[in-house]
Structure formats: C-alpha cells, structure tokens
Amino acid sequence: MAEVVRGNAVVGQSGGPTAVINQSLVGVIEEAAKHEAVETLLGARNGVRGIIGDEFVPLKGLDAGLLDRLAVTPGSALGSTRDKPDEEYCRKILDVFARRNVRYFFYIGGNDSADTARIVRDLARASDYDLRVIHIPKTIDNDLRVTDHCPGYGSAARFVVSAILGDDRDNASLPGVKIDVIMGRHAGWLTASSLLARHDAGDGPHLIYVPERRVSTDQFVDDVAEVYGHLGRCLIAVSEGIEDVDGKPWGEKLATAVERDSHGNVQLSGSGALGDSLAELVKTKVSAKLGGKTLRVRADTFGYLQRSFAGFASPVDAKEARRAGQMAVRYAMRGARDCSVAFRRRSGDKYGITCFRAKLTDVARETKPLSAEYIRERGNDIHDSFRAYAAPLVGALPIVGRLP
C-alpha cells in the first residue's frame, strides 16, 4: 500500500442512471467527510464533460437531511454524460486535475467509465502525477466483469419482477398474448429476472428471450402458438436486443423505420417499435397457426421506468450501492492507486457480500453476458437455478393469491 496523499477529490456519474446511483454518490460524500486527506470533494457536473469544462459542485458540508433525500432519488444528481473519452480527452481531464490539485478521482459508471478511469490513470502514471483512481460500478444491465453483480441491477430487476407479476394477473383476467419488452441491448440479466414472477404452474412469463441466445422469429411464432394452444394465453418477456439466428436484431429485422442514437446504434429504448412489431407478428402469424383465431394482443415496452421508478428500489441494492461508494473512498485512503469496487457473494445460506478490489483493466471495456448455464436449451426460457442468484438482489415481493 502506498502512503495517503493530501489533496482534493473529484466524484462523477456517467452513463444511464439507475434508481440507486445516488446512493453511491452519497456513500462517497459521507466517507470522504471522515478523512482529512480529502481537503475538498468536488462533484463533476455531467461526468467527464464537467471535468473538462471545469464545472464542479462542492460536496463537503452538505446537510445530512439533504443527503438522505438525495440517496433515494433516482437519476444522476450530478448529471450524466454519454461521452466516451479517448486519450486526448483524458489528457484534458488530467490538466484540470493537476491545476486543481485533485489527487482522488471516483467515477461511478459502467464498463466505459472503468475504461475512462483506466486511461486517466495510465496518463497520470506516465507523467508521474500522483492520482488515485477508483471506479464505482453501476449498471442495470448487470454486465460488469469480475463483480458478482452490479449496483442498480437489483432495483431494476425488482421493477421488472413486480411489473411482470402484476401483468401476468392482468393477462389472466383478460386472456391474450402480452409482449413485454425489457431493457438489455446485449445482456439478458434484467430480462432473466422476470423468471422470479413465476410461482405456480401456468404463471407467466411463459417465454423469456435474451440477447445471449439467438432465436429466429419463426421459432418465436411457434413458441407463442404452442403456449397459447395449451393455456389460452401467453405472457412473453423479451430483451430489446434479442437477435435472430443470423445475428440481426429482431427490432431491426421487423421494424419498418429504424432510429439510430448518437453512437449509430439502433435506438431500442424510448421506442415501442419492437413490441409493436412483435404484436403485429403474433396477430398475423400466430393467429394463422391457430386456425385464424382472433387474438387479443398487447405489447408494453418497460422503457426508462426500469431504471428510474421512484420509491421502489431494492433495499439490498440500495444498501450495497451506498457501500460501494464508501468502499471506494476507503480503498483510496488505504493507499490503493486504482481499482474497481467489486462484490463477492459470501458462501452459506444467508445472503451477504464482501467487497474487494478488481483491476480496472479487468472491468474496462468488455462485458459479462448472462451465463449460458441459465439459458434453457431452446433459448426461450431461463432455468430455475437463476432464482438463487437473483432473488436476494431483488428482495421480498408481494405473495400473490389465487382463487381455487
């Protein structure tokens, strides 16, 4: 362990917000206040963008009541950014840090943010500037490597499970085919969590599709027809990023007009296109397979509510997100030069985690797909073994009652 240096600290938030990203921020603020080595804690407005623009909010001495309210507020309280800095951008970051005597950089985000942290660290090292860089994980996609799971995931999953649980009862009341599109361009962790809504035989979701397993839309039609033929209804949970066997996303394949975001990616969230296309497919092809039966078909795209719904965070997720922020500061105070805060699940029956330091290079860039062991052979469902993984992160949910 290296010695602790005195200086200023910067904390920033990046990428898509979560329901608990401010818990991590408050964790950093609270813990930093305990250490004299941190002379001033500055919040960067809109992540790296605020750093190079020299836009900071002083975060020491904030009222405890405000911190409590902040912690339960969805969204990134400091503002966020989609910028993915290259070396030149990071050089500007380092210039600002040097000018302001910033010796600690806490960056809350996903794998891109870990990569930004890595570049900044490499540049600091190359120029012999003493800077401690700690990445704090955050993503509803749950796709960061090394860590058992990511802050933000449990709350998003809790929203999904509760939505599917209720929607399944709604669909049982007025039977039909219901398609629920869930966030996850490349990672199916969130969509897989919908499994937790299934308690008894006949409960939905009856079909679950994730981006890690390619499935043809023809199989989708067969699957829906088979479930409907059996049960007289069908509830489907599908990842927005689901791909056909040729690797082309269903959304792109079925959509008439395709939207692209600022990175040139097809826009999946904030649009009902995939759900509506699948509903159309069911109305025509599934109906035909069932002898021309008129089907009640509806589609909902859960959209931004999954990551921002207020007042419904998973208690475990909230606590762990706070702890990730606290641990980031502690690691730095114990002399760590760089790392990403990671969780290890304790062995034994009772759920618990210990924190440890992951290497930035192991977390940056690459992502962790949903493990193949959880995906059923046919690619249209999730194995029950996934419950043990996800249930503690989601927390207790209402127990549904049914008439005999």
Add this chain to the structure above:
Amino acid sequence: MAEVVRGNAVVGQSGGPTAVINQSLVGVIEEAAKHEAVETLLGARNGVRGIIGDEFVPLKGLDAGLLDRLAVTPGSALGSTRDKPDEEYCRKILDVFARRNVRYFFYIGGNDSADTARIVRDLARASDYDLRVIHIPKTIDNDLRVTDHCPGYGSAARFVVSAILGDDRDNASLPGVKIDVIMGRHAGWLTASSLLARHDAGDGPHLIYVPERRVSTDQFVDDVAEVYGHLGRCLIAVSEGIEDVDGKPWGEKLATAVERDSHGNVQLSGSGALGDSLAELVKTKVSAKLGGKTLRVRADTFGYLQRSFAGFASPVDAKEARRAGQMAVRYAMRGARDCSVAFRRRSGDKYGITCFRAKLTDVARETKPLSAEYIRERGNDIHDSFRAYAAPLVGALPIVGRLP
C-alpha cells in the same frame, strides 16, 4: 328499507382490472360471511360471461391467509370480461339467478357494469323477482359520476406520479425531450395526477395534455420548443386519448397504421404508436424550430403497468376499495334494493370519506370528465388546485433531493 331475504349471492368483476379490484372482492367475501341471509356466495368467472355460462366458484369459508394474499394481488381474481350485456343477455343472467335462488348480485366495475346492473334490476323488477343489485365502483380512469373518486384510481395515479418523478430526474441527468403516454381514452384524471411529481421550479412534467381539452399538434410543437428553449429539456405527460382541435385523436392523426380493438375503437394501450409518432414529430418539427438542433427524444407508454403493477398500491386506495366491497354487502343487508357504492369526501383538513348510496341510473353509461377548472387556459397544463384533490388518494411519496 325493505326486509332482508335469505338466498344466494353472486359477485363478479368486469372490465379492465386495477391493482385493488381484489380488495373489493375480499371486502364482499368478508362481509358476506357475517350475514346469515347470504346462504352461499358464488364468484362468477369472467363477470357476466361466467353467469350465463353457469361457471361459479364458491367463496364462503376461504382461508383468511388466502384472502390477505388475494387482496394485494393485482388483476381480477375471478377473471374479467369486456361483454356489455343487452337486455337479452341480461334475461339469461336473470334465468340463472332464478334457477340458483340468487337474491344478491354484487358487480365490481365501471359505468358499463353499473348499466348491466341497472338492466338486470329492471328485468327482475318487471318479473317480480326479488333481487338486490349493488354496483361496486372500480376504474383507474376515475370517471364515474356521483362518487368523489373511484377505487383503483389512487393506485394507478401513485404509479404514474412515481414514474414521472423518477423519469424527470432521469431526464435531468441526460437532458432531452421525453414523452410519457398515460392511459385515459376520454378521461384525463390519471394524466393530471402527474402534476404531483412537480415540486420545484424546473421540475417536470413541464407539459400535461388531457383528452378533455382539444389541442392542435402544432401547438404541441410550439409548447415543446418553448419549454426546451427555456430549460434545455422537456418532460411531457400526455393522455393516450388526446384530441386535435377537429376532434380527431392525435394517435389516429399521426399514426400510419391504426389498430382497432374488438369494439372498433382505435387501440391506444398496449401499443407504443402514439409515443413513437410524437417522438418523430419532435425530432422533425421541434428540432426545426430550434434551428435544426439535434434533440435526444424518447417516448415511453406506461401501458398496463399503470393498472397492474404489484406491491405499490396506494394504501388509502387499497383500504377504500376494501370498504366499498364491505359497504355493498351492508347496504344490501340493510334492505337496499339497488345502488352504486359512492364516496363523499369529509370536510375539514384531515382527509376522510363517508360512503353513501348513489342511484344506478346516475352512475350507469355516462362518465365524468376531468373538471374544466383544473385545466389551464392553454390546455397544456393542470392547475395547482388539483393537488388537494389527488394527493390524499395517491399517498405519501419519496421526497426528492437535489444538489444545490
């Protein structure tokens, strides 16, 4: 008051479910168990459809634990129906009632269900069959006449407020134009509740559109451009049934392909079409008004989650829904021949209701639009006076924190 007759009772659920419709069912079950006059309580499967099909579930003697679970379960536990019975249909209902010695009919639903209750009552009266018919109000649209508000509304509004509250923080993190489409074909009560998410200056929703006030899509474009010009972002809450000045729904006007439901109505829910069309409008016309600025535009359609989300019901709504079910049985036991259970708000600072009996004919068929006094002059916002009406129904919500 007429004398109490001994006989069997039937309870049914109709129309779109809510998060608390089973509270009313459990209220009927619990209260009926206390009265010897009710020999057997039968649950009609899928509303009137189960009556004419003679499909009933015995509901006396159910385990108390099951009733507790049932009460917090969204969806209609007995199943629902979209059937709107005419006189001939109702004659079949009466035939089944006579054959099974049914003397009490409790029907949980909206204005169509009140109308069904009215027809059945008239037929019974005409044939001198002693039948007590009590309608129990239910609708997330909150559009029943006479009553101060409807069971189901508070919980749906709670979902909407929490969603908008979080979404506004999300939109503040990554600024852009966000369109949230809220249920309500003709009634704006639910969309108006989004106002409760607004606490401080600059908070969303910045624009609120309801079906009771016609607004041109040109004005919509102007409104969004103005808000965006001021704030650099804009969060919009819009009812799915919003109409242009010529009375044509925006959804129909903007959509390329239009879906119709089994009643021939344009399908509004379970489709992202309106949101996607409005997003397109913003990307082209609002962007042009702002000098060709590229805007981050997203749309979410809250869909079925508004009425079915599990574990997030408004406590007041849940309690009142249960009470409506109990009161229905009590009114019948006190000798009422027919009525719809209604709520009157007590005067004074502390919120509370008293129940009273509304005439079926006053509740059937016609609906109650959002009062004009709540809608702002320009038709793009709701007056603050609406808070006093809606806040007690929604219940306490997380208090959002912001950095200085």
